[in-house]
Amino acid sequence: MDMLDRLEQVIRDRRQGDPATSYVAKLTARGRAKIAQKVGEEATETVIAAIRDDRAELTGEAADLIFHLLVLLADAGVTLDEVRAELARREGVSGIDEKAARPRA
């Protein structure tokens, strides 16, 4: 089990926790739109750090982005293994295009 798998498990465990003591529980209680908004904010901060060429800031913002994306995926019931399977599928797609990259329903 790698770091991301462990974090995914912690997020699953904390979702129904006490919002007073758990950030995951607090953000989850605010609803899907708020979680998605946070992902958008963290993505923007990641982009800004990359454009500024600030390596340390980019690393921190990337961690924030991945964490919030995992919270969003958990809320939507999408697992990291499903995302891995999609990426693995694309490994076999030559000259990937938008249609080929889109997950199959």
Ligand SMILES: N=c1c2ncn([C@@H]3O[C@H](COP(=O)(O)OP(=O)(O)OP(=O)(O)O)[C@@H](O)[C@H]3O)c2ncn1[C@@H]1O[C@H](COP(=O)(O)O)[C@@H](O)[C@H]1O
């Ligand atoms: N990786 C993280 C992680 N990264 C960032 N954050 C929190 O994300 C929040 C982001 O701060 P912001 O100012 O953007 O958000 P905010 O203060 O809620 O303000 P709003 O914009 O939402 O109104 C901070 O409170 C950070 O502490 C995280 N909180 C938790 N984790 C992991 O999740 C696990 C479970 O956390 P709890 O649910 O708190 O137990 C922890 O053990 C960590 O491994």
